[in-house]
Amino acid sequence: MDSARLHLQTLAPARRQLRIAIVTETYPPEVNGVAMTTGRIVDGLLQQGHEVQLVRPRQNPEDQPSPAEGFDEMLSIGIPIPKYNHLKMGLPARMALTRAWSVRRPDVIQVVTEGPLGWSAVAVARKLRIPVITEFHTNFHSYTRYYGVGWLKQPLSAWLRRFHNKGDLCLVPTAALRSELQAGGYRHVEVVARGVDTTLFSPARRSAALRERWGALPETLVCAIVSRLAPEKNFELGVRAFEAIRRIRPDARLLLVGDGPARAELQARHPEHVFAGMRSGEDLAAHYASADCFLFPSSTETFGNVITEALASGLPVLAFKHAAAAELLRNGHNGLLVPYADETAFIAAASRFAEEIQQLEAMxxxxxxxxxxxDWHSIVQRLVNVQEQVIEQHAQRNSGGLALGARAD
Incomplete structure (x- = not known):
């Protein structure tokens, strides 16, 4: 047995409590799938006894670090993202990160987002020879066609591939996305799925009073869409699918939960629908549970947290056979699946929610x-197992001194 492996075995008990630096440009209370997922991961790591340093942009002028046992925050400078002023893009912080990680060295660095802050974190990790994991959350290159910059798709794809290939490992939420990225030249890709809080999201939160506010009687079919209201979410397809439902069930209601740059235009064109705005926590859970089915018209997701939230709330989901839907939905069992990007099939399938009442109730x-x-506990444990493997493999490649995991405190 080589000395590096022997040293790792000696250190093995200490690996039960890792020191993990997480770098992200979005975090709660910001409302989006990446922020929610990252917040859940941080909470889970702390509950399992690991130390977490969170590096993120300052969200507002009054934003201050919130230290707690085993947890500290490092806030960087952030600038608003165009069309998403409530979100910040972190500026590069190479000098600050180098100082911080030289004094208090993490066992592993996890970079959640691919912005300037994330790029600088990867560069510092490589310089200090600290294992670094990246996460692929968003198909930015797929968004280009929705914003009139289709010519950027290829250079953006190359940029993302270069970023993620600089890390020791790239995490994705589905096996299908792993295969797609590997075919596109991504070298080291592993799957860690996302969880769902089944205590929060539950059919038990169904509210007759809330449905009454929407103009829905007990027998009214309410179809929900929960998402950021933005062009890449393909809301017009959701509206067209609902129109097919309403031709069969004229009293049906469409509920849209969320906010974003497309809300004003959507609401002006479709004032007949219920626009509930941004919701969170138990209020959001009640909105899910008080609907009867869920429409997911997006074709650009890497996962789609709202799918698991809808299912946990007792809502059958209509979606393209893509991302989380492809792995979680069984057609006719807990939802309806149609071929990827086949909008005609999506609209036709939506009418089944209105026509086949008994099947809807069974789903x-x-x-x-x-x-x-x-559950999130299992997801976090899976992540920790992956982190430990990356630490060990990195140490084997860089045997000696700090690269074996000794800390410079």
Missing amino acids: QQRARESVLHM
């Missing part, structure tokens, strides 16, 4: 059962 019963295994 509602099975929806929640299909995600009960996706």
Whole structure:
């Protein structure tokens, strides 16, 4: 047995409590899938006894670090993202990160987002020979066609590939995305799925009073869409699918939960629908549970946290066979699946929610059962296992001194 492996075995008990630096440009209370997922991961790591340093942009002038046992925050300078002024892009922080990680060295650095702050974190990790994991959350290159800059797709794809290939490992939420990225030249890709809080999201939160506010009677079919209201989310397809439902069930209601740059235009064109705005926590959970089915018209997601939240709330989901839907939905069992990007099939399938009432009720019963295994504790433990493997492999490649995991405190 070589000395590096022997040293790692000697250190193995200490690996139960890792020191993890997480670098992200979005974090709660910001409302989006990446922020929510990162917040859950941080909470889970702390609950399992690991130390976490969170590096993120300052969200507002009054924003201050919130230290706690085993947790500290390093706030960087951030600038608003065009069209998403409530979100910040972190500026590069190479000098500050180098100082911080030279004094208090993490066992592993996890970079959540691919912005300037994330790029600088990867560069510092490589310079200090600290293992670094990146995360692929957003198909930015797929968004280009929605914003009139299709010519950017190829250079943006190359930019993302270069960024993620600089890390020891790139994490993705589905096996299908792993295969797609590997085919596109990504070298080291592993799957860690996302979880869902089945205590928060539950059919038990259904509210007759809330439905009454939407103009829905007990027998009214309410179709929900929960998402950021932005062009890449393909809301017009969701509206067209609902129109097919309403031709069969004229009293049906469409509920849209969320906010974003497309809300004003959508609401002006479709004032007949219920625009609930941004919701969170138990209020959001009640909005899910008080609907009857869920429409997911997006074709640009890497996962789609709202799918698991809808299923946990007892809502059958209509979606393209893509991302989380392809792995979690069984057609006719807990939702409806149609071929990827086939909008005609999507609209036709939506009408089944209105026509096949008994099947809809059966799918509602099975929806929640299909995600009960996706608790966050299991997801976080899977992540820790991957982190430990990356630390060990990195140490084997860089045997000696700090690269073996000794800390410079």
